[in-house]
Amino acid sequence: MTTLSIFNQSQPDAAHTVTTDPQVISDTLASQGVRFERWPTRELPADASQEQILAIYAEEVAALKRECGFLTADVVSLNPDNPQKDAFRQKFLAEHTHSEDEVRFFVRGQGLFYLHFGGQVYALMCQKNDLISVPNGTHHWFDMGPEPEFTCIRLFTNPDGWVASFTGEDIAARLPRYEALAGVAG
Numbered sequence: 001m002t003t004l005s006i007f008n009q010s011q012p013d014a015a016h017t018v019t020t021d022p023q024v025i026s027d028t029l030a031s032q033g034v035r036f037e038r039w040p041t042r043e044l045p046a047d048a049s050q051e052q053i054l055a056i057y058a059e060e061v062a063a064l065k066r067e068c069g070f071l072t073a074d075v076v077s078l079n080p081d082n083p084q085k086d087a088f089r090q091k092f093l094a095e096h097t098h099s100e101d102e103v104r105f106f107v108r109g110q111g112l113f114y115l116h117f118g119g120q121v122y123a124l125m126c127q128k129n130d131l132i133s134v135p136n137g138t139h140h141w142f143d144m145g146p147e148p149e150f151t152c153i154r155l156f157t158n159p160d161g162w163v164a165s166f167t168g169e170d171i172a173a174r175l176p177r178y179e180a181l182a183g184v185a186g
C-alpha cells in the first residue's frame, strides 16, 4: 500500500504522521508543490526490454512530454537477482537535487522516495500505479531496498538523462531506511 511517513528533521527516528489515504497523500504533497497521482498500469512480459516498456506506455509518456515539456524517457528496472543491486541502491541513497522536475511512474513493484523541505522529510513508499514528481531543486533521495523489485519510467528534459547534484548533507543516513519503512507500509 502506498504510504506517506512524515518526519521532523530534528527527530528523524520516528515519523510524526503516517497515512495510506491516497487523497490525503496527494493533498499533503500538493501543498508542497509535489504531484502524486495513481495511474492505470498494463500487464508487462516478465522479460520486457526498456524499448518494449516504453512502447507499452507510449501514450502516457507522450502525454507527460506534451504536458511537462519532457524530451526523453527511460526505464529503471531492478530485480533481487541483479548482481549490481547494492551498487544501484547506493547510487540514489545520498541526498541530491536535479536541475529539472523529476517525474517517475511506477509500473511494477515498489520504491521509497524521501523529499526534504521545510524542516520535514516526506518518505513516500511508492507502489505500482504511482506517479510522483520531485520539483526542480528539491532535496531528495531514493531507497530501493536490499532486494529491489520495481520498474519505473523516468522522464527528462535534460537530453543527458539522469544528472544529480549531491548536497553533501547527512540527513539520509539519519532517517529510517527502506527495511524499516517497508514494514510500516505493509
Ligand SMILES: CSCCC(=O)/C(O)=C/O
Binding pocket: 076, 092, 102, 104, 111, 140, 141, 142, 152, 154, 162
Ligand atoms: C525510481 S527511479 C530511480 C531513482 C531516480 O531516478 C532518482 O532520481 C532518485 O532520486
Ligand SMILES: [Fe+2]
Binding pocket: 096, 097, 098, 102, 140, 141, 164
Ligand atoms: Fe533524484
Ligand code: NI
Binding pocket: 095, 116, 139, 167, 169, 171
Ligand atoms: Ni537537504
